[in-house]
Amino acid sequence: MSTVFFVMRQALTYSIPLLIVALGGMFSERSGVVNIALEGIMVFGAFTSILFINSVQDTMSGQLLLLLALLIAGLSGILISLLHAYASINMKANQVISGTAINMLTPAVAIYVARMLQNVQQINFNNTFRIPKVSVLGDIPGLGDVLFKDAYITTYLGILILIVSTIVLYRTRFGLRLRACGEHPHAADSVGINVYKIRYAGVMISGFLAGIGGLIFVIPTSTNFNATVAGYGFLALAVLIFGQWKPMRILYASLFFGLMKAIASTYSSIPFLLNLGIPSNFFKMVPFVATLIVLAFTSKKSQGPKAAGIPYDKSLR
Amino acid sequence: MKKFLVVLLALALVLPLAACNKDTDPDPGQEDKYELALVTDIGTIDDKSFNQGAWEGLKKYAEEKNITYKYYQPAEKTTAAYLDSIDLAVKGGAKLIVCPGFLFEPAVFEAQDLYPDTKFIILDGSPNDGDWEKEGGPTYRIESNVYSVFYAEEQAGFLAGYAAVKDGYKKLGFMGGMAVPAVVRFGYGFVQGAEYAAKEMGISDIEIMYHYTGTFEASPEAKTLAAGWYEAGTEVIFACGGAVGNSVMSAAEEADKAVIGVDVDQSNESRTVITSSMKMLSISVYDGIEAFYGGTFPGGQSVTLDAKVDGIGLPMETSKFKTFTQEDYDAIYAKLVAGEIDILKDTDKTDASDITLTVTKVTFVE
Incomplete structure (x- = not known):
């Protein structure tokens, strides 16, 4: 039984960053701006915040430092996402191209600045953020093993972000306007909504979430940051589509992806799976094959935001 | 928005200048000649492995003996780019060039004839023509100006x-x-x-x-x-x-x-x-350079450094x-x-x- 909990715990290290970044993508796309820059924003958020951790970790450690770093990651994510917003909203540029530009730009910037500051491109950090066991809650059988042992506060932050996102998207005036701008911006404009502002807000939220997602991804994975998040920004896009741009479905999609990723990597320590003699490549394939199958069956009903990817032009109304 | 972009642009222009002022240049020499050179392979000079280990050995010797030194990073991971960098190093006055990694095999194979007056130390590899498609594998040839080092x-x-x-x-x-x-x-x-x-x-x-x-x-x-x-x-x-x-x-x-x-x-x-x-990378590079300056450069040899040495x-x-x-x-x-x-x-x-x-x-x- 403990193996099952172990795999689920590992799955969370994949699922939580995917969930947060995909939710970020959701805000951007539902406002009508396609954001394939998620990968680049993750890199940038991780870069600035790890640099911050690296420079103050001698005097600070633990959860306070992590919270500050998350804030910095989010803010720098917003900063870089503004480039995307400016290009795709004001300049009406092709959103895929400006997103690609950011994906190419940020790893280069991260390497360049890191080498300028410390002559080394990898930025080291000490991981002082892990909570070995949450008192009381960690003793709950099952749930405690999965959620409250070897945990990071980012797991709970991810759940919080999910709840807040759902409420904002479906239960607030802003959420309604955001969705309207992604579906039919001209109609939204006709009733006095400033489409540009709403879209800016959408892209900035996605920048914030992707930025902190980058940091959350890097911390449990390595002992240094080497200007990459290993393609997880693109994976988050797949999660977003798999989750049909809806918060709860995104949660399920990210849990599924995370679980498959975890099984693919840990199967060698699970005797049952090891004895099956299936090569690990098979497990690595599963999430992607499943995505293809699900998309094939649901594509007819697939509900991407209608206006996503189309720059808003007032004069066309 | 425009102001923001202007500020961003200004920053982008200033940052590299600031970097120049910081003077991260590791070369102590005044003139533009560098006697000892290292060309990096895929990794960077700080890869905490191959390049870095070799570089540390070269740097240690150069600083002890007050010899000018410099490293060159090829633009890409191809033999042509490696040769360009080697050419650059030779033009820069290099008497000895360290090439860490088996990827340099074909590049050093050509360079050993192109620059007969320059010495090469190649780590983890031995010069060959790189033609692995050929029957019986590539042709190996090592000239007297190349010292090839393997590790056990x-x-x-x-x-x-x-x-x-x-x-x-x-x-x-x-x-x-x-x-x-x-x-x-x-x-x-x-x-x-x-x-x-x-x-x-x-x-x-x-x-x-x-x-x-x-x-x-x-x-x-x-x-x-x-x-x-x-x-x-x-x-x-x-x-x-x-x-x-x-x-x-x-x-x-x-x-x-x-x-x-x-x-x-x-x-x-x-x-x-x-x-x-x-693997004692820096020591073997150091020893190789020392032998070169001592007039006993072990050129033309391919050695495997093991516990014995x-x-x-x-x-x-x-x-x-x-x-x-x-x-x-x-x-x-x-x-x-x-x-x-x-x-x-x-x-x-x-x-x-x-x-x-x-x-x-x-x-x-x-």
């Missing part, structure tokens, strides 16, 4: 495996990067070292997990894999694949288990690193062993020097599962 990785791995088992670890793991010859030799040696120690101690319950991740990058997959092994009881993992090691260390920190580093002394990367299976080893000063002592280390090292132990290499067996083991159980993870 299987001995370094052997020491690591031996020390781990001697120190009381029973469940081991080997996680290599890409299955390139050097990594494979490390792995073979590790398995055989564990087996040797187990026989010596008369125990037969050693288990080894064995896997190549296929990359040299840190990834959540590598970390989870390591975490899984640790969870299933593995006590120490020999992380033998560049940044893959950082993922293994991250998993070891969580599980409070141990890691064995590779290539250079990695004890300062994580507290979980109990020892490192080292202190080419490999474990950093005992920084190692965190419980029971494995310096005496134990010296004893086994002496046996390697004396050639009493026969270690199979990648050229002996094509697959790790072909190695005959009697008391050690190895689980190969595809």
